[in-house]
Amino acid sequence: MxxxxxxxxxxxxxxxxxxxxxxxxxxxxxTPSFDCDGAKSDVEKLICSDDELADLDVRLAKAFASALALAPANDVAVMRANQKSWRRELLGCGKSGDPRGCTVDAYHRRLDEL
Missing domain, CATH: 1.20.5 (Single alpha-helices involved in coiled-coils or other helix-helix interfaces)
Known part of the structure; x- marks a missing residue:
């Protein structure tokens, strides 16, 4: 040759x-940012079974960590409260007519906010 x-x-x-x-x-x-072995809600189980949702979850976890790191100390408590409120909204997607679509939309909205 x-x-x-x-x-x-x-x-x-x-x-x-x-x-x-x-x-x-x-x-x-x-793999999402949380341990799927502990997934209890329908939405958490959905995120664990869907690559796109798992990726969105990781992206959001990184964005939130970055936002917290850059935030003034007096804003951190408010940011954590907003994240907790958003999480309740996210878990409510399990009761929507389109749980996956609702979950995708919730992640995109929160990513835009951060």
Missing amino acids: GARGTLAAGLFALTTSVGAVTATAGAAAA
């Missing part, structure tokens, strides 16, 4: 390896 053949074979092997790694990474289930 000449230099071109060796290069082509190497590129094929590299492309195949990258594709396999990407496919494997894509197959891994997303």
